[in-house]
Amino acid sequence: MAKYFDVIIVGAGPAGSLAALRLARAGLNAVMVERGSHPGAKNMFGGLLHHTPVLNELIPDFPERAPLERHVYKKTLAFLTPEAAVSLAFESEDFENPPHNGYTVFRPVFDKWLAGEAVKEGALLLTECAADDLIKKDGRVVGVTVKGREGELRGNIVIAADGVLSFLAEKAGLRKEFKASDMGVGIKLLLGLPEAAINERFHLVRDEGADISFVGATGGMRGGGFLYTNRESVSVGLVVHLDSLRAAGKAPYDVLNGFLAHPLLKKLLKGAEPLEYSAHLIPEGGFKAMPRVYTDGLMVAGDAAGLVYTNGINLEGINLAMTSGVLAAETAIKALEAGDYSARTLALYRKKLDESFVIRDMKTFKNAAGMMHSERLYESYPKILAGVFEKMYRVDGKPRSKLLRLARREALKEMGLKGIVADGIKIGRALL
Amino acid sequence: MNIENLTHLTQFQVDDQAHIIVNKEVCRTCDHRACVLACPANCYTWDEATGLLSVVYENCLECGTCYVLCDKGAVDWTYPRGGYGVRFRLT
Numbered sequence: 152m153a154k155y156f157d158v159i160i161v162g163a164g165p166a167g168s169l170a171a172l173r174l175a176r177a178g179l180n181a182v183m184v185e186r187g188s189h190p191g192a193k194n195m196f197g198g199l200l201h202h203t204p205v206l207n208e209l210i211p212d213f214p215e216r217a218p219l220e221r222h223v224y225k226k227t228l229a230f231l232t233p234e235a236a237v238s239l240a241f242e243s244e245d246f247e248n249p250p251h252n253g254y255t256v257f258r259p260v261f262d263k264w265l266a267g268e269a270v271k272e273g274a275l276l277l278t279e280c281a282a283d284d285l286i287k288k289d290g291r292v293v294g295v296t297v298k299g300r301e302g303e304l305r306g307n308i309v310i311a312a313d314g315v316l317s318f319l320a321e322k323a324g325l326r327k328e329f330k331a332s333d334m335g336v337g338i339k340l341l342l343g344l345p346e347a348a349i350n351e352r353f354h355l356v357r358d359e360g361a362d363i364s365f366v367g368a369t370g371g372m373r374g375g376g377f378l379y380t381n382r383e384s385v386s387v388g389l390v391v392h393l394d395s396l397r398a399a400g401k402a403p404y405d406v407l408n409g410f411l412a413h414p415l416l417k418k419l420l421k422g423a424e425p426l427e428y429s430a431h432l433i434p435e436g437g438f439k440a441m442p443r444v445y446t447d448g449l450m451v452a453g454d455a456a457g458l459v460y461t462n463g464i465n466l467e468g469i470n471l472a473m474t475s476g477v478l479a480a481e482t483a484i485k486a487l488e489a490g491d492y493s494a495r496t497l498a499l500y501r502k503k504l505d506e507s508f509v510i511r512d513m514k515t516f517k518n519a520a521g522m523m524h525s526e527r528l529y530e531s532y533p534k535i536l537a538g539v540f541e542k543m544y545r546v547d548g549k550p551r552s553k554l555l556r557l558a559r560r561e562a563l564k565e566m567g568l569k570g571i572v573a574d575g576i577k578i579g580r581a582l583l
Numbered sequence: 584m585n586i587e588n589l590t591h592l593t594q595f596q597v598d599d600q601a602h603i604i605v606n607k608e609v610c611r612t613c614d615h616r617a618c619v620l621a622c623p624a625n626c627y628t629w630d631e632a633t634g635l636l637s638v639v640y641e642n643c644l645e646c647g648t649c650y651v652l653c654d655k656g657a658v659d660w661t662y663p664r665g666g667y668g669v670r671f672r673l674t
Binding site: 259283316 | 621666674
């Protein structure tokens, strides 16, 4: 085994594996260093693999070969109050046609498959190896030390795709200390449910899947709930901002239990069998919280580079991760051709990111992270919506109000005129 | 979801070396001990009588919540050695 590599990739997640695949296909000597017993053993997410053009380009037949659960056909946004739910569902026959907009997957299964694709192309995979530190020479990163199977690996370039906490980016001096307000924690319960029951309860056929986002599911904390249907299981969970969780002084699993006890969830999940529980941090600070993504001999990709954005409607990360991995690989290919691994050459990576949808979307929604810190979004708005609908539908022999008047009254009751104006400005800046 | 059942739901390859070490002296005087309630795996316990914070690293989901929430520098948190720690099957 060569102990010296063209590129060392830390982390065989989506960013790392796709980087390795791209490098191996270019005939380069790439190694993935993975701390899990297999790729994916340490990885969790809500459940949705978004359509990612670079994945389709590199593995055109991936939809036939990858271990996918269901393609997402139906998107629902649901506002919850303790006793009510207001849901807005979007389903379109267009979502039936490939390329599909997204697939539910199991990360321990999908990540293992993706790393395997890189190995097939000639990349090397080392599992049970936790990269512990960077090896530097003359100020440049030239390798990593490994804990688990003690030793070190040296190479021309290191790509840190080591996840949200990226100790390597920290050791390279690329990021500042994390702020609790820039982080979300996702917790998830996987629940087994027969395929027929899922299809019936969520109105799905064949391999169609449902994706439901919930506002008002987090016990007043800033965050949201999610539900994704897999073939024979359902992924349900919450994401909450860490500072909000600290302030609330609640245990996340208790809040999850409260969510699961909501009448809507109880009906959807009746009889479901808990299969697995998992949790992970999510970098939710958006564009403004990103670390520097390169230095001499090192590039940072995926969650490690803070490449996640959320605007309340979209929550994307895995597609940004894979794209960044490929862009880092393409930069490495250029640097290796030139024999120059300095920050000046690797700056091309940042340029490529800037030109891609990755940074463009992060920038477009750079104010959304601030909007998402408006507490009212999570409690007042569901209440207002439920209040309007309740009064709209309730038949009780009392005279009715016109719709706008009803909405105004509910909104004023819940948040006052000042609140409405302040949120209008925040939401407008973030989304419109 | 009964957190007491965590180890029945989620698999762990437990290392004999702890990957989380807390500074009990610092924790004793901590004004929030946010780790205790915020940890999604209920790894932290505060004993009011003895004034001691204890951690069960064996059940750690490696999410990083405590690492970010501890602003006292009292949580020495690293990844477990390669191959050890949580081992997700599906999730």
